Amino acid sequence: MVVGAGIVGLAHAVAAVERGMSVTVVERDDHAVGASVRNFGHACITAQTGEALRFAEHARGTWLRLGEQAGFGVAECGTVVAARSGEETAALEELAELRGPDQVRLLTADETTSTAAVSAEGLHGGALLPRDLRVDQRRAAAAIAAWLTEQPGVRVLWGTPVLSVEDGLVRTGRGPLHGDHVVVCAGHDLDRIIPDAAEADGIRRCVLQMLQLRAAGLKLGPALLTGTSMLRYPALAGTEGARALRERWSEQRPELLAASVNHMLTQLPDGDLVVGDTHTYARTPEPWSSEELDELLLAETRALLGRDDLAVVRRWQGVYASADGEFLRTRVSPGVTAVAVTSGIGMTTAFGLAPTVVESLA
Template sequence: MAPRTPPTGHVDLAIVGAGVVGLAHAVEAVERGLSVVVLDRDERAVGASVRNFGHICLTAQHGPALEYGLAARERWLAMAAKAGFWVSEAGTVVAARTADEHAVLAEFAAERGDQVHLLDAAGVRSKLPRVSDEVTGGAWLPLDLRVDPREAIPALAAWLAAQGVDFRWHTSATGVETGAVHTTRGTVTADRVVVAVGHDVDRLLPGVAEAAGVRRCLLQMLEVSTPDSVVFDPAVLTGLSMVRYAGLRACPSADEVQRRLAADHPDLLEVVMNLMFTQRPGGDLVIGDTHAYATTHGPFDDEATADLVLRETARLLGVDRLTVRRRWRGVYASADAEFLVAQPFPGVRVVSVTSGIGMTTAFGLAPTVLDDLLR
């Protein structure tokens, strides 16, 4: 259904934030025939939505996040066709190097059935052309997807604009209330408002952020050249992922993985490393990542943390060193729960994925938020 032409200065839905969470709500609203304006302080999306792995990592989730991820998968595939961006259905390989990691994957496969395919060493190498001899098996998660966020997010915005969504870039929200968003370029009136500004909710609605325990999770991430220019079709997770993602973490043997890592690799747990990588369409690998939590982070990065990521990725790939192409900080909202959905005023919802899985879940979360908001 095409969106209605809005009256001058008034829309059905105003969305603050043009990252993946805001865009997911805009897509859902357009599908429902609503008139929409999207406001963003920058001239394009430059935050967490374009600084990530592009990994729709749904299988490793649990509970509502898994439900949202499964729903989001179908929307990603549909939007790739409509908006014309690349999407890979090659899934994820979880590489296992120890007996306890194999035990986690066996338990996970027993619980999830066809969502998890166990692999022996040869099976892993049939999907990953270069990994260390330490990798003795693993699992393939066929439902997971990959996109290139640097392409997909702008493509989504362009498609929405072509459907009649009014994007107002370089426009900062200064206040929100029922029926209105006050901005640096005047007031926008709307029947409903969604605030999707991620970790910056404390700038606009500090009471909401304080009640939810919102902090900023700071990541160190890198892009490196691929050894021998090999092609990695799936995304790649490791044993460190087993103590981070809720679906894997719920397996009984994950406790043993945690204990072993604490004894053998406390430096990796100290920086909360999730050793993983994806390959960009141009061939380079996006590797990472580490996690640090604070309301306000200092401006200085610790090179030793990046060295740990490089060392562990090189070890996983069985190479001596990696050539860095780019380095960056990722920042996303972290809170006491995986998702923040709050109602500071009637007709207003604050929405943030507060667990680092916005790309995975936003398209599944948005319909539930709008169902409630429009009820």
């Protein structure tokens, strides 16, 4: 039994089905409305390190296969990282030397503007990360859940709130459910179901402010990262260039660091841009959005693209589980395991993480 029909929960259901298990997925809402649909739809593979990189590489193949089988868009469009300072260029050069040309291809300023719709003003160059994927995040979870229900021995119970779990038992608002193993994939709401496990791992909520923008005629293509992204993604954040950039920004751009900005863009199938994001952390966050942070994202986007005609279509808050590590895997009891991606990379890694958890159950 899997609690939660977001991407992490669905990944565990897929992994279980592939190993011949019967699966019941229990979800409190009528469809996925959390982090699995509020994100960039970006599988950021190359910028990961360690276990996350291994999970991301495995997940890449699963995304491509599921996109075809379940009928949603997965594009092998890669990511362009724009460098607008010497420190950012140095960080990309360090990553290219570490990973090689198959994973990181350095770009001149002209190549960067021709590969992604970036303004040439102040641009030093960039890099293409060709192995990254673009997933249609607003369709993927629903399509995967529908595909799962077509597999033998699988059911997905929507609108079924989980009250508690124990070995072999999930108590729901619609009555008890029984099974051999329970995997709780409730994301940042793990503390609503297993508060002791969430507290022991220091789970808190990370709240993001994000925007959907309309830019007539703009064709972005790959995902687009900036210098702020170099301070967040570990393969780049560990470079000397990124460390020097953070040091300079602590004096010149403290507002970016204070808001933990990861300014990046992806493009939806209808052409609108998903733009974000800022980060605040608390166990119980305040419910208010900040117009100042939205304006910061808009100003950065106008400068990056060299366009003033960006219209805001939607604003929203994303929320994901955050902790000191990247992943939570806690065996709560012999028959109950709590799982969460606690670093905001669930789309990137879930389909690599889930097989390791399911195999451990067997």
